[in-house]
Amino acid sequence: MKGLSINLATVRQQYGFAAAVDACLAQGITAIAPWRxxxxxxxxxxxxxxxxxxxxxxxxxxxxxxxxxxxxxxxxAAIDDNKRAVDEAAALGxxxxxxxxxxxxxxxxxxxxxxxxxxxxIAALLPYARASKMPLAIEPLHPMYAADRACxxxxxxxxxxxxxxxxxxxVAIDVYHTWWDPKLRPQIAxxxxxxxxxxxxxxxxxxxxxxxxxxxxxxxxxxxxxxLFRADIEAAGFHGPQEVEIFSAQNWWLRxxxxxxxxCIERFRTVC
Amino acid sequence: MKGLSINLATVRQQYGFAAAVDACLAQGITAIAPWRxxxxxxxxxxxxxxxxxxxxxxxxxxxxxxxxxxxxxxxxAAIDDNKRAVDEAAALGxxxxxxxxxxxxxxxxxxxxxxxxxxxxIAALLPYARASKMPLAIEPLHPMYAADRACxxxxxxxxxxxxxxxxxxxVAIDVYHTWWDPKLRPQIAxxxxxxxxxxxxxxxxxxxxxxxxxxxxxxxxxxxxxxLFRADIEAAGFHGPQEVEIFSAQNWWLRxxxxxxxxCIERFRTVC
Numbered sequence: 001m002k003g004l005s006i007n008l009a010t011v012r013q014q015y016g017f018a019a020a021v022d023a024c025l026a027q028g029i030t031a032i033a034p035w036r037x038x039x040x041x042x043x044x045x046x047x048x049x050x051x052x053x054x055x056x057x058x059x060x061x062x063x064x065x066x067x068x069x070x071x072x073x074x075x076x077a078a079i080d081d082n083k084r085a086v087d088e089a090a091a092l093g094x095x096x097x098x099x100x101x102x103x104x105x106x107x108x109x110x111x112x113x114x115x116x117x118x119x120x121x122i123a124a125l126l127p128y129a130r131a132s133k134m135p136l137a138i139e140p141l142h143p144m145y146a147a148d149r150a151c152x153x154x155x156x157x158x159x160x161x162x163x164x165x166x167x168x169x170x171v172a173i174d175v176y177h178t179w180w181d182p183k184l185r186p187q188i189a190x191x192x193x194x195x196x197x198x199x200x201x202x203x204x205x206x207x208x209x210x211x212x213x214x215x216x217x218x219x220x221x222x223x224x225x226x227x228l229f230r231a232d233i234e235a236a237g238f239h240g241p242q243e244v245e246i247f248s249a250q251n252w253w254l255r256x257x258x259x260x261x262x263x264c265i266e267r268f269r270t271v272c
Numbered sequence: 273m274k275g276l277s278i279n280l281a282t283v284r285q286q287y288g289f290a291a292a293v294d295a296c297l298a299q300g301i302t303a304i305a306p307w308r309x310x311x312x313x314x315x316x317x318x319x320x321x322x323x324x325x326x327x328x329x330x331x332x333x334x335x336x337x338x339x340x341x342x343x344x345x346x347x348x349a350a351i352d353d354n355k356r357a358v359d360e361a362a363a364l365g366x367x368x369x370x371x372x373x374x375x376x377x378x379x380x381x382x383x384x385x386x387x388x389x390x391x392x393x394i395a396a397l398l399p400y401a402r403a404s405k406m407p408l409a410i411e412p413l414h415p416m417y418a419a420d421r422a423c424x425x426x427x428x429x430x431x432x433x434x435x436x437x438x439x440x441x442x443v444a445i446d447v448y449h450t451w452w453d454p455k456l457r458p459q460i461a462x463x464x465x466x467x468x469x470x471x472x473x474x475x476x477x478x479x480x481x482x483x484x485x486x487x488x489x490x491x492x493x494x495x496x497x498x499x500l501f502r503a504d505i506e507a508a509g510f511h512g513p514q515e516v517e518i519f520s521a522q523n524w525w526l527r528x529x530x531x532x533x534x535x536c537i538e539r540f541r542t543v544c
Contacts, residue, residue, distance in 0.1 A: 144415070144484075146452035148480065160417055180418035182424075182429040209416070223380075225383075271523075
């Protein structure tokens, strides 16, 4: 299924790493994006062996980031942990390490300071990532996650941050997080001009959305104009796989993995 | 309680219009912002009589908007309904009519078209509002409401819209909807320069937020830096009351109204 990648969070309740890969391969899917806990469960070496053996494309490794901390030791620990994530991503041959940058540390109400810590943290990590030839993909998250997950919340903000950081860093553009943005189209075009697009994540925004975290929709079940989004991303010069990332506690995580993957393929063919 | 207004949605489960006013007055609160259904329940004339009799400031009337429609008849009906809302706001002597502009009509996935309908709808309403000397306050809503409530989602976008519309329109800036915005501070300053600030709504963003609609926090219980927000608004030249607007199905709506109002006053004094 050329052009389609499965973020393994989409089937995290159904499969471990190896079984998820088998299920993808059985339906012709040869690109994946695993999470650190999934790799840790099977072991990095075995995960890398499976990737290499099957010639899989790893469209991203989830995830680094979470930089803001209440003290310098916490920030240093975050950077160390991100270096390990870079190593793991490199061992898997991932296209990029996805950064969910983190929100407000502790009881802080200072989002401006948190954003400063994010910039400092990525800057501190970047030489290591460059030496490993592992691109860092800043993922702007939906503003409803600004407090607790990521204080980078628009593509414009992420690209501004990239511009200050220089080479070796780019963006992961997820339709779920960015579809609402009135500046989305020009900022996608800018991301292309500045050669920052590292990943394109898809799912859908459901109406109503019943949970802030675990109610993402399957492509076609929500309100995102996915074909327009894809056209903009491709016009901006990114032609990598679209990576399906669906957190769905009450729906897709409860279904057989094979059916979920089959639906991803069908929807990818028809609505993306 | 100078400087404090109560949006009556904050106590909508406890009081009707008249009882809410009595409860506010009993605690020295002389500014309110009612909703259309609350006014309709008591009758516009009686509501206006209560406002005048008690010398209340009406910091805003909730709400107009909801422009996008699936056909021309629907858009025309929305404009007609907004004219009635202007009349009601004028009868109450409100400072502004708050516009929650509406989201995607019907099964549409075209948010760009919806935004166009919003611009057209406000433009069509504006001469009527100007003739009634009733300022229209566009309220950018949090991006999590882009699909179903308001496709104006940042202060920058609202101000850009105001700039195209001209005189008679401004913005209602609500901390809940805008606190996350990386461009918030410069856009508040811009709103001041362009003389667009018509209202300042307060509450707080809770972590975790358990419901997209009805889990707003009392000031001080969340992560918003309310003092900084207020300082920015005042530096931008707006010195009207801060209007408390809390939708809280599992907490504040379940408490006695007197206790809710007393808490609003105490938090207004200490954390805002």
